[in-house]
Structure formats: structure tokens, C-alpha cells
Amino acid sequence: MNRYPLWKNILVAAVILGGVLLALPNLYGNDPALQVTREDGSPISELTVSAIRATLAEQEIEFLEVALQGDAAIARFADVARQLRASEALGEALPLHVVALTLAPRTPPLLRMVGLKPMSLGLDLRGGVHFLYQVDLDTALRQFLETYEATLRTDLREAGIRNRINLVGDVLDIPILEPEKLDAAAELIRRLDPLLVVTSRALNGEPGFRVQLSNVQITERQNFAIQQNIITLRNRVNELGVAEPIVQRQGLNRIVVQLPGVQDPSQAERILGATATLEFRLVDTENDAFRARENNRPPLGSILRERRDGTPVLLRREVIVSGDQLTDASFRYSQGIPAVAVRLNSQGASRMLETTQANLNRPMGILYIEEKPEIIERDGEEIMRTVREETVINTATIRGVFSSNFEITGITPFEGQDLALLLRAGALATPIIKVEERTIGPSLGQDNIEKGRAAVLIGFVLVVLFMALYYRVFGLVADVALFANLVLIVALLSLLQASLTLPGIAGIVLTVGMAVDANVLIFERIREELANGNSPQASIAAGYEKAFSTIADANITTLIAALVLFSFGTGPIKGFAITLALGIMTSMFTSIIGTRALINLIYGYRQVAALSIGGRSQHGAV
Numbered sequence: 001m002n003r004y005p006l007w008k009n010i011l012v013a014a015v016i017l018g019g020v021l022l023a024l025p026n027l028y029g030n031d032p033a034l035q036v037t038r039e040d041g042s043p044i045s046e047l048t049v050s051a052i053r054a055t056l057a058e059q060e061i062e063f064l065e066v067a068l069q070g071d072a073a074i075a076r077f078a079d080v081a082r083q084l085r086a087s088e089a090l091g092e093a094l095p096l097h098v099v100a101l102t103l104a105p106r107t108p109p110l111l112r113m114v115g116l117k118p119m120s121l122g123l124d125l126r127g128g129v130h131f132l133y134q135v136d137l138d139t140a141l142r143q144f145l146e147t148y149e150a151t152l153r154t155d156l157r158e159a160g161i162r163n164r165i166n167l168v169g170d171v172l173d174i175p176i177l178e179p180e181k182l183d184a185a186a187e188l189i190r191r192l193d194p195l196l197v198v199t200s201r202a203l204n205g206e207p208g209f210r211v212q213l214s215n216v217q218i219t220e221r222q223n224f225a226i227q228q229n230i231i232t233l234r235n236r237v238n239e240l241g242v243a244e245p246i247v248q249r250q251g252l253n254r255i256v257v258q259l260p261g262v263q264d265p266s267q268a269e270r271i272l273g274a275t276a277t278l279e280f281r282l283v284d285t286e287n288d289a290f291r292a293r294e295n296n297r298p299p300l301g302s303i304l305r306e307r308r309d310g311t312p313v314l315l316r317r318e319v320i321v322s323g324d325q326l327t328d329a330s331f332r333y334s335q336g337i338p339a340v341a342v343r344l345n346s347q348g349a350s351r352m353l354e355t356t357q358a359n360l361n362r363p364m365g366i367l368y369i370e371e372k373p374e375i376i377e378r379d380g381e382e383i384m385r386t387v388r389e390e391t392v393i394n395t396a397t398i399r400g401v402f403s404s405n406f407e408i409t410g411i412t413p414f415e416g417q418d419l420a421l422l423l424r425a426g427a428l429a430t431p432i433i434k435v436e437e438r439t440i441g442p443s444l445g446q447d448n449i450e451k452g453r454a455a456v457l458i459g460f461v462l463v464v465l466f467m468a469l470y471y472r473v474f475g476l477v478a479d480v481a482l483f484a485n486l487v488l489i490v491a492l493l494s495l496l497q498a499s500l501t502l503p504g505i506a507g508i509v510l511t512v513g514m515a516v517d518a519n520v521l522i523f524e525r526i527r528e529e530l531a532n533g534n535s536p537q538a539s540i541a542a543g544y545e546k547a548f549s550t551i552a553d554a555n556i557t558t559l560i561a562a563l564v565l566f567s568f569g570t571g572p573i574k575g576f577a578i579t580l581a582l583g584i585m586t587s588m589f590t591s592i593i594g595t596r597a598l599i600n601l602i603y604g605y606r607q608v609a610a611l612s613i614g615g616r617s618q619h620g621a622v
Helices: 006-027 046-058 080-093 109-113 137-158 179-192 215-240 265-273 289-295 346-358 413-425 442-496 502-515 517-531 536-568 572-603
Strands: 030-038 065-069 072-076 097-105 128-135 166-168 171-175 197-203 206-212 246-250 254-260 275-282 302-307 312-316 326-334 337-344 363-378 381-397 405-408 432-440
Touching: 006 442, 006 572, 030 080, 046 065, 046 072, 046 080, 072 097, 080 097, 128 215, 137 166, 137 171, 137 179, 137 215, 171 197, 179 197, 179 206, 215 246, 215 254, 215 265, 275 312, 289 302, 289 312, 302 381, 312 363, 312 381, 326 413, 337 346, 337 413, 442 502, 442 517, 442 572, 502 517, 502 572, 517 536, 517 572, 536 572
Parallel strands: none
Antiparallel strands: 030 072, 030 097, 065 072, 128 254, 128 432, 166 171, 171 206, 197 206, 246 254, 275 363, 302 312, 326 337, 337 405, 363 381
């Protein structure tokens, strides 16, 4: 009656052994380490590895190992103090490289060869930097309306409809100066986008239309701005060379960026929040820039800008090539001078070729444009605005014809490195501003790990003792299943590479307490069957069968709650939901199938007169 077929026993054993194998890398722990990558993204060479070893030896910093791992070099240390000293030393010795704090698992080579990895640790356990950015959605909507304004202005002009189109806040006012053409104007506006909300009304005493974005367009544009910024921030984080970063949306208008292992947030903050691009324009050599600045009036067809030293420069209004036509940018030294090598797409290359052919021996300027968000107080309210800074970083005479590949000079190494990174990563769709920053040191992360491990261990031991004392042999079987449950949770976290956080540890502790609930229900049902005079074998079968529906209902409802937490939660809440959901699924397997397999092996192959299940109802009819 209480016997599993051979295939089912083999399946249970295979699942447990597979879980043990997947969880095995977590026994070896991690070493404090440094990840060294090149700023231009090219692979690290053995020469750099030798330079790292030499620098560490010169600074008398003991290390365990320095080796290549993919495109990066990993330097391992015995403790965090040596890791931090080495980070400072290598940061000075390798100026064209990114040195990031990280943790390197001590997994044996054999396990690494088959692709086994330990669990990924979250920021609160590993240490690092946490940024919370707020996206300026109002600017995103205004930029969207500006595109409609430009299109409508052109369409109305081509249709011969006189108007005074004007963008005011989040509405587009279009007074029509010729009332007889109102219907034609309305047709043009509605043809532009059927989703626009168009209302006829008098504007400054003239008939016209007020155009607004519909709720659907507002939601779509806001989501686009958030997603585009997330993609850009991920690109910038990747350029920083941070190991295992997290970039995700939080709420309506915020983005969370977590950089494990990073202890100095200054570089990360400077790169993540900046919006930079370039414009290439011809220099106006026919007019005097100093006179234009004195009169505060540039000549028609030109704009007045300044170099870093304050010298005025007149540039032509027409843009030859803009930053969105750049496909690649990398920092290098050209003949000993810092430079950024630029590559253009086909459209930009064609435009640059035409310009250089027609303007030999004439100067061309490079305008560096950076947008920085800032918060100002107006009428007692904090308002985010964007400050636009435009600086001429270089003017050079066109000495030859070129198109897709050329270099930008006249910059410092520091500026060149940041400029190349920002141009590669792309521009933000709309400005963002930092509203929160937290730095968690590696020592605090290790302390969190120790406390979390202690919480799991104490909870596990208390539950094990209670079950063994109260349910005897059946309690010991439940304890074995509980241990297998912990192993399977760790195995799944390692397999999925889901980040384990402090709330995730809380989820594991909760699972330890909940995992024996199913066994308590089953054992109590068995004791009831024994008290009713059923045989031990019949009581075991009835206990598992009759308790199953109750166990399934309870766990399914909890699993639904975990899925809702994961869907709508962010950061720590997701970590808790992941471990809770995994714990529910593994506990269902170990508490029902796993314990049944062990009970069958103990009692299923022989006649028994009594069950060691505790209480007064352990005897039953034979």
C-alpha cells in the first residue's frame, strides 16, 4: 500500500542530488576582489595582468591571485582591507582602466567548468552604491508636443493657412488668422494624429484650436521616456565596468540603479545623470565674435558661444553633424595628445564628406552640449528644471577631406574619457535627477550575511528540535525534508542567479517555519486515523491523501500573494517574493513527496503494529 514505484524513488533521489550539486558552490564562499576592465571595452591583456601584479608587489599588498576572466582581470585578496588598498593603488597606476570592487567566488575549477555558480548577492549583502533617480516626465511630454508643433507649423505653412501656433505648458494653442480656413486647419490637425484631443475655441480673440495629448498618449510617452532612460542607464553602467548591476523602474517616474562593489559614487553619479552630445558647425570667420558679444547680438545666421577660457566664438546656425549620428567613440592618445576617435553613421558620414569637400582650409568648431538637472524652489514648491551648458571645445581648420572616421582634440584626458563614454552610451530621453543615494560598505554587507545566516540557522535548529521531540521518527523525517528544502532553495537561487537580499533571507527564514506546516497537517491526520482504529499502513495513506487538498489550498494562496508582491513590488520586496515563492514550491515537493518516500522506505515494506509519531494515538489496528 505505502510503496512508491522505483521510478518515483529515483526521481526524488535525482532531484535531491541535483539540488545538492547546484548548491555546492555556495559552500566555498567568496574572496574580496577587484575587477579591472579597459574603458574602451577592449579585452585585458596579459601585459596588464603583469602590471597589476607588479603594482601590488610594489605597494606591498598581498594578494591571492590575479588572473584573466573573460575580458577582465580579477585580483583576489584575503580580506577587505587589502582589497581597498589595492583599489586605490591600481586606480592610480592604471589611468585608462576601470577598477571595480567585487566578490570572486572560490568555486573549484571543476565546478566552474560545468557552469555551476554560487548565489548572486544583492547590494545589502555585497556592498555598493544605490541611486534613486526621478525622471522629468513633464519635460518628456513637452518634447513630444514640440515635435507636433514643428510638424503642424510646416503643414499649415505649406497649406497657406496663416496662424500663430504657440506651445503653452502642456497645450498647443493654434489661432487661425483666416476664419474661412478653419475646416482645412482642423483636417490637417486631426490627420496628424487621431489620438490628439482637439477643441475649437477663441484664442486671444481669434478663432482657433487647442490641442492636448490624450490620456493614452500621455501614458505611452511616459512609459517610453522611462524605458528609454533605463536602456541608456544600463549602457552607461556597462561602460563603467560594474559587475552584476541592477537598473529597474520603481513606481511611476523613478529608476533604481544599484552598483554592487562600487564604493566611490562620484564617477558613477557623474556619468549616470549627465546628458551630453556634440554638434559640428562651421566657424563664422566673416564677423567679429568680440563685437558680437559686446553688442549681445550675433549676426544673422550665426550663434555666439564661448570656449572654456571665455573667448567668444561665432558658429554657423546650420548643424553639420549632431551627436545622434555618432555610432562609436573611444578615448585614445594621438601623437601624445588626448583625443576622442569618432565614427559616424552613413547619413552623418555623407554630410561630413560634403562639408569638408566644400570648405577646405576653413575652420570647423565642435560644440559640446551638456544638460544638467537641478531643483529650484518657486512659490514654496520644489521644481525640477534642466540647465543647458554649451561650450566650444575645439576649432580646427579643415585640411583634408574626411567622412565617417576622425578625431576630436583640444580636451583633457579626464574630459575625453567621460565624453567617449557618454557618446557611446547615448543620450537620455529626458532629464533625470538624483533623489536618493546610499553607499553600503563591504564590511557591513558581510555583517548582514553573518546575521542572516545566524537567523536561518537558529530558526532551523528550533524547528528541528520541536519536530523531533513532538513527532519522533516522523518528526525526524520532516527534519530531513526541511534540510532538503533549504538545499533546493539555495540550488534554485544559484541556478536562476536571482539576487539574494536581506528581505530574501527573511523569506527563507519564513519558509523554514512554514515548510513543516504541511507535515504537521499530515502527521495530525495520521494520528486521527490511528485513534479511529485504522491500521498503521491505512493511516499513513489516509493521512497524506486527506491532508493534500488543505495543504495545496494554503500554499497556492500564499504563492499567489508572492507573485503579486513580485509583480508590483520593487527592490527588496521582489527579493522577499522570490525566495518565498521558491520556498513554497520546494516545500510542497519535500513535505509531500519527499517525506512520503522516506516514510515508505521505513514502514512501507513490512507489517507494523505501531507508528513512532508521538502522542497517545500511535497504536492502531493491525
